[in-house]
Amino acid sequence: MRTSPFTEQHELLRASIRAFVEGELAPHAREWEDAGWIADWVWPRMGELGLLGLSVPTGWGGQGGDYWSTVVLAEELPRCGSGSLPMAIGVQTDMATPPILKFGTEQQKRDYLAPAMRGEKVASIGISEPDAGSDVRAIRTRARPDGDGWVIDGAKVYITNGVRADFVTMVVRTAEADRDDPWGGLSLFLVDADLPGFEVAEKLDKVGMRASDTALIHLDGVRVPGEALLGELHHGFKQIMWQLQGERLIGAIGGVASAQLALDGALAYVQGREAFGRTVADFQVTKHTLADLATRIASVRALVYEACDAWNQGRYDTERIATAKLMAAQLSFDAADTALQMHGGYGYSAEFDVERSWRDARLSRIGGGADEVQREIIAKHLGL
Ligand SMILES: Cc1cc2nc3c(=O)[nH]c(=O)nc-3n(C[C@H](O)[C@H](O)[C@H](O)COP(=O)(O)OP(=O)(O)OC[C@H]3O[C@@H](n4cnc5c(N)ncnc54)[C@H](O)[C@@H]3O)c2cc1C
Structure with missing residues (x-):
């Protein structure tokens, strides 16, 4: 049952x-x-x-x-x-x-x-920088103490909601990392977007996710009060690694849901479209391709739900979340690609939503930790 x-x-x-x-x-x-x-x-x-x-x-x-x-x-x-x-x-x-x-x-x-x-x-989340994406430890945006507050200088890039944001939950360097604590020296701050020195330098143009505003933000002597520090000073790396678990999980759930929509759309289309005197759905290759996709969706969903169940109970396993994120990201893009292929030329036409899903889905393999980063996490758990 x-x-x-x-x-x-x-x-x-x-x-x-x-x-x-x-x-x-x-x-x-x-x-x-x-x-x-x-x-x-x-x-x-x-x-x-x-x-x-x-x-x-x-x-x-x-x-x-x-x-x-x-x-x-x-x-x-x-x-x-x-x-x-x-x-x-x-x-x-x-x-x-x-x-x-x-x-x-x-x-x-x-x-x-x-x-x-x-x-x-x-709200926006500000981790990525022009010179630090996958490698969070390389973050250079820096806060230096100034009286009872801090002054922040640096830049954040690819910030979703960043053009319209009222505040950014931001990862900032507050000290150099040292040999005893290579992950140290980062802290979280809540930075209001209306502060002097906070500038949306550019609204970035993108292949997909075009309705979403994505910003390059410059921080030039942004003075924040002491109360802007979120959590413990210099504990930002640990805190943002916790945050990334929830980010990856929500991305994985959305990835499976998008894959299901792509499958549903392809199923509807191939049953109506005719070629060589029969519907595209009548070709065995179509049936098997969609059967494989349905099988993949069911198995990735089970994996994602397992991670959700743990998260719901206040537990998480970094390796399981990485596995779920990796599988769901690849699934969502492959499903969109399969759906586009089955729509033929109409799939490539801006008239249908299929091409938009295909462009949007490509991001899942990059954002929130690229495929390669998830594989690094999984490999580490394998003892490699
Ligand atoms: C539309 C969009 C929205 C985004 N929204 C946000 C946001 O709201 N907030 C935010 O902070 N960031 C956001 N990002 C940034 C996103 O999280 C980064 O793009 C992502 O983490 C990858 O970082 P990078 O682009 O600097 O690539 P890099 O880190 O430069 O990586 C380049 C390539 O090298 C690979 N690579 C890196 N390290 C390794 C390794 N150890 N082993 C093998 N391969 C490796 C990567 O996988 C990738 O293929 C967004 C990005 C986009 C495109």
Whole structure:
């Protein structure tokens, strides 16, 4: 017998999210893609519906649900027809704000977490730099003590929501790493985007995820108060490695959901399209390709759910999350590629959503730790 982690309540939540996604988001997906901008109202609207804090305790204004509620949201959002929107919302709910809930002071939760959940503040996560992506230890953006605060200088690149962000949860160097603690010297800060010296230097152009705003941010003598430090001084590496587990998991859930949508789209298309006197679905190669894809989706989903189950219980295993992230990222791109191929020329046409899914899905193998980084983690667990 199949068991499902989802209760009746989760299914009710799923139905209401699906109605919202299909009724209020999907009609705008194309317009946002063309504009290179998701409408600003999405954040407060999702906040009003309680969708920006599904798994956050009610004491902080969240919905108090378990992690499976978050899984439901991540599985439903891709139905809006734009990969950009799940990414933008995922950054807000599962990348930039969880460190505030986990490491933040009461004041930081009041000032940043609560308004982010209401959709009044847009959040970004700032790890990557022009000269430091996969290698987080190479981060150069630096904060030096200045009276009772800090002054930050440096740059962050590829920052999702970065053009519209109200604040960035940022990894910053506060000391040199030393031989005894090679991972030391980094700290997390909550940096307001309206501070003098904080400049969105460029809105970056991209192959996919075009509706999502991606920024190059320059930080030139940005003075933040002492209270901007998030968590313990010099413990930022450990903290951001914890954050990345949630980031990879939410990406993996979305990757499987996107792959399922690609499969559903391909199934519908091949049954209607005719060639050589029969439907494309009648060719054995089509049936076997889609059967293989369905099999892969089922197995990767099981792997991802196993990691979700552990996360839901407050546990995580870095190697399992890396495995899930690696498998889901490759699956989502391969599924989009298979769907495009089965649509033939129409798949390559901007008239259909297939090409957009294909461009969007390519990012999953790079963002949040590229495939090669996940393999490094897995290899380390193999003792290599
Ligand atoms: C659209 C988009 C949105 C993004 N959003 C954010 C965001 O919101 N916040 C944020 O902080 N970052 C964000 N990123 C950045 C993203 O996380 C990085 O691009 C990613 O971590 C890879 O870093 P890099 O681009 O510097 O590549 P590099 O680290 O320079 O890697 C280049 C290549 O070398 C490989 N490589 C690196 N190290 C190893 C190794 N040890 N062994 C084998 N191969 C290796 C990589 O896998 C890759 O193939 C975003 C990126 C994009 C494109």
